[in-house]
Amino acid sequence: MTAVDLEAKSLLKRFGSHVAVDSLSFAVTRGSFFSILGPSGCGKTTLLRMIAGFIGPDSGDIEIGGRSMQGVPPNRRPVNMVFQQLALFPMMSVGENVAYGLARRGVGRAEREAKVAAMLERVGLPGAAGKRTDELSGGQRQRVAIARSLVLEPTLLLLDEPLGALDLKLRERMKIELKQLQAAFGTTFVYITHDQSEALVLSDQVAVMNAGRFEQVGSPQALYYSPATPFVAGFVGANNRIEGRVSALHGALADVTTPEGWVVRAQIQAAPDGRRPSVGDAATAFVRPEVAVLGRTAADLDRPTIAPGDEAAPVHEGVVESLLFDGANSAVLLREARSRAEFRVALPQTGRYADLKVDERVLFTFAPERAVCFATGGGGTGGGHG
Amino acid sequence: MAEVGSKTTRLLLLGLLLAPALVWLVGVILLPHLDLALLSFRERIGPGEFSWSLAQYRTFFAEPLYWDVFVRTAVISVIATGLTLLIAFPIAWTIAKLTRGRVSALLFAVCLIPFWVSETVRTLGWMILLRETGVLPAVLVSLGITDTPVEMLYRDATILVGLVYTSLLFMVVPLYSSLESLDDSLIEAAYDLGGSGWTVLRTVVIPHAAPGITAGCIVVFMLTLGNYLTASLLGGKNSLWFTEQIYTQFITRFNWEQGAAFGFLLLALSSLMVWLGLRLSGQKFADVMSRT
Numbered sequence: 032m033t034a035v036d037l038e039a040k041s042l043l044k045r046f047g048s049h050v051a052v053d054s055l056s057f058a059v060t061r062g063s064f065f066s067i068l069g070p071s072g073c074g075k076t077t078l079l080r081m082i083a084g085f086i087g088p089d090s091g092d093i094e095i096g097g098r099s100m101q102g103v104p105p106n107r108r109p110v111n112m113v114f115q116q117l118a119l120f121p122m123m124s125v126g127e128n129v130a131y132g133l134a135r136r137g138v139g140r141a142e143r144e145a146k147v148a149a150m151l152e153r154v155g156l157p158g159a160a161g162k163r164t165d166e167l168s169g170g171q172r173q174r175v176a177i178a179r180s181l182v183l184e185p186t187l188l189l190l191d192e193p194l195g196a197l198d199l200k201l202r203e204r205m206k207i208e209l210k211q212l213q214a215a216f217g218t219t220f221v222y223i224t225h226d227q228s229e230a231l232v233l234s235d236q237v238a239v240m241n242a243g244r245f246e247q248v249g250s251p252q253a254l255y256y257s258p259a260t261p262f263v264a265g266f267v268g269a270n271n272r273i274e275g276r277v278s279a280l281h282g283a284l285a286d287v288t289t290p291e292g293w294v295v296r297a298q299i300q301a302a303p304d305g306r307r308p309s310v311g312d313a314a315t316a317f318v319r320p321e322v323a324v325l326g327r328t329a330a331d332l333d334r335p336t337i338a339p340g341d342e343a344a345p346v347h348e349g350v351v352e353s354l355l356f357d358g359a360n361s362a363v364l365l366r367e368a369r370s371r372a373e374f375r376v377a378l379p380q381t382g383r384y385a386d387l388k389v390d391e392r393v394l395f396t397f398a399p400e401r402a403v404c405f406a407t408g409g410g411g412t413g414g415g416h417g
Numbered sequence: 418m419a420e421v422g423s424k425t426t427r428l429l430l431l432g433l434l435l436a437p438a439l440v441w442l443v444g445v446i447l448l449p450h451l452d453l454a455l456l457s458f459r460e461r462i463g464p465g466e467f468s469w470s471l472a473q474y475r476t477f478f479a480e481p482l483y484w485d486v487f488v489r490t491a492v493i494s495v496i497a498t499g500l501t502l503l504i505a506f507p508i509a510w511t512i513a514k515l516t517r518g519r520v521s522a523l524l525f526a527v528c529l530i531p532f533w534v535s536e537t538v539r540t541l542g543w544m545i546l547l548r549e550t551g552v553l554p555a556v557l558v559s560l561g562i563t564d565t566p567v568e569m570l571y572r573d574a575t576i577l578v579g580l581v582y583t584s585l586l587f588m589v590v591p592l593y594s595s596l597e598s599l600d601d602s603l604i605e606a607a608y609d610l611g612g613s614g615w616t617v618l619r620t621v622v623i624p625h626a627a628p629g630i631t632a633g634c635i636v637v638f639m640l641t642l643g644n645y646l647t648a649s650l651l652g653g654k655n656s657l658w659f660t661e662q663i664y665t666q667f668i669t670r671f672n673w674e675q676g677a678a679f680g681f682l683l684l685a686l687s688s689l690m691v692w693l694g695l696r697l698s699g700q701k702f703a704d705v706m707s708r709t
């Protein structure tokens with residue numbers, strides 16, 4: 032099997048009566064880009080600070096590179112951290128910042144300077160060693176912060192929302208740079224974010240965290256296309272959320288009927304404990320805006336089939352509430368005719384339907400196997416709208 | 418209608434606003450010092466007859482007593498400043514970094530307590546503790562550490578204790594404000610990159626706090642050097658302080674010329690030390706003053 036660089040074993044951290052990190056266990060494979068995605072206050076920073084060693088867990092253990100970190104202080108752990116506000120030393124030059132860790136290890140001056148120059152070159156800042164940190168742009172400071180950590184060749188690089196302080200344009204660019212840096216260095220990255228697009232774009236594996244626990248750990252595709260819990264379905268990507276009760280089962284599909292009688296057919300997702308919904312159970316269905324297709328008439332509609340040999344997908348009716356123009360992400364917000372529930376449908380890239388008018392009546396449909404539904408009865412958890 | 422923005426009006430307004438400060442600067446500081454400067458370069462050659470001379474300054478260098486006291490005052494002031502820094506740093510660190518809210522306020526209040534009573538009463542308190550028949554010598558005897566009560570007053574060390582005690586707050590405040598502004602994540606980053614407690618202090622904390630440290634040291638040094646009451650009461654006749662010499666010349670001997678010369682020597686000493694301190698710590702005067 033592939034080597035594991037970080038392993039958490041039932042990590043638990045309490046602040047007073049509040050459980051910030053709730054018996055977490057997970058493993059991160061060597062050389063991968065692992066993201067922890069979750070809403071504000073779910074315990075991400077607490078988890079990262081436990082890995083870095085700034086706070087000790089109440090119970091459980093952390094192994095880095097196969098070695099238990101119990102009682103190992105932050106300055107002796109083979110991990111380095113990139114702080115949210117970067118924490119570059121303002122009293123030192125860029126070169127001194129990058130050389131800081133090497134100097135602490137007793138690396139000689141000449142070797143230090145050579146390594147710093149090489150590292151700055153690799154992060155695209157050749158010759159910047161003599162500059163002051165406040166002479167750099169936001170993106171350059173970001174790269175210095177990463178260089179300062181990577182020059183120590185850590186087993187693990189921890190990043191706590193490092194792009195949070197940057198403006199949108201720069202964030203987009205740094206996202207790509209981060210991914211390229213990680214690929215070039217092959218260092219294992221553990222990356223914290225509350226921005227689902229960052230997590231999806233960058234990561235090999237994403238853990239969706241909620242209230243101190245991981246709801247799901249998987250590839251970005253797995254999280255997006257087969258969310259394991261309603262929280263993940265609601266948090267990762269945009270999703271239409273339809274609540275009701277299971278009215279019929281068709282093999283792997285279920286009909287979820289809202290109190291107003293709108294029937295939505297979707298793929299059944301088993302709960303983490305293996306429970307599957309049966310007829311009469313409370314259930315929530317999620318339909319992605321880009322899964323649904325629009326039509327002005329039934330003939331217009333490219334109706335997907337449910338399964339080979341089965342009848343075509345059900346057609347729904349709605350009224351245009353508003354048009355949400357956002358370039359390639361443009362969508363139309365409908366009100367479903369029967370339930371008056373909001374439903375978002377992505378507009379095709381061809382520009383078709385760009386002429387839709389508010390209050391116009393339209394039809395829409397989607398392949399049920401590309402929508403998901405969960406039994407939400409009993410201890411079901413709710414999630415925010417992504 | 419008068420033009421509000423006209424140059425003369427504005428100058429007049431500025432003059433009015435600055436008037437109290439100017440009166441204070443010229444009347445209370447500049448004039449007396451000019452007069453003292455003139456005084457210090459005079460020599461009495463007969464009743465009511467004076468001539469220009471450097472005699473006052475010559476006496477200072479010729480008379481070992483004056484010179485000794487001058488040097489002792491300088492050395493003890495430097496030591497007191499250093500000790501105050503060493504003691505105040507952990508206190509300021511605790512208030513700025515380790516405690517929050519009420520506890521911080523309480524610790525500040527504790528530093529402030531010495532100033533609730535007058536300097537005289539405070540110093541007399543030390544005398545009650547330290548004199549031969551006082552509390553501390555009695556405790557030492559009862560613990561069997563000394564056979565007979567020892568006189569703890571009138572020593573250099575006694576002055577030192579008193580001076581550090583009075584100066585503490587003036588060091589804690591600038592240190593606190595410079596440590597407070599140090600971002601915790603810088604300390605964590607330094608630690609994370611492999612720094613130990615000592616190297617983090619040396620490479621990150623002290624460089625950041627340098628203006629505050631320099632400001633505190635300058636204030637404490639000046640206060641200590643110019644201190645009269647604590648030094649004379651705790652030092653007594655054995656451990657003389659230079660301000661006492663000035664006092665003696667002016668009040669007891671009525672030799673104003675000599676007193677004025679001494680005063681200027683003290684001023685020169687404190688200016689020199691401040692300049693040296695700034696040079697050694699590589700700080701800018703304006704930078705430091707904005708921290709006091």
Ligand SMILES: Nc1ncnc2c1ncn2[C@@H]1O[C@H](COP(=O)(O)OP(=O)(O)OP(=O)(O)O)[C@@H](O)[C@H]1O
Binds near residue numbers: 078
């Ligand atoms: N030192 C502390 N003392 C008490 N409670 C704390 C402490 N640190 C964090 N918490 C609490 O623990 C919970 C998790 O905090 P944490 O900082 O890990 O959240 P986060 O996921 O990083 O959030 P964000 O995205 O806003 O940074 C929060 O409810 C927070 O109030």
Ligand SMILES: [Mg+2]
Binds near residue numbers: 075076077
């Ligand atoms: Mg956080």
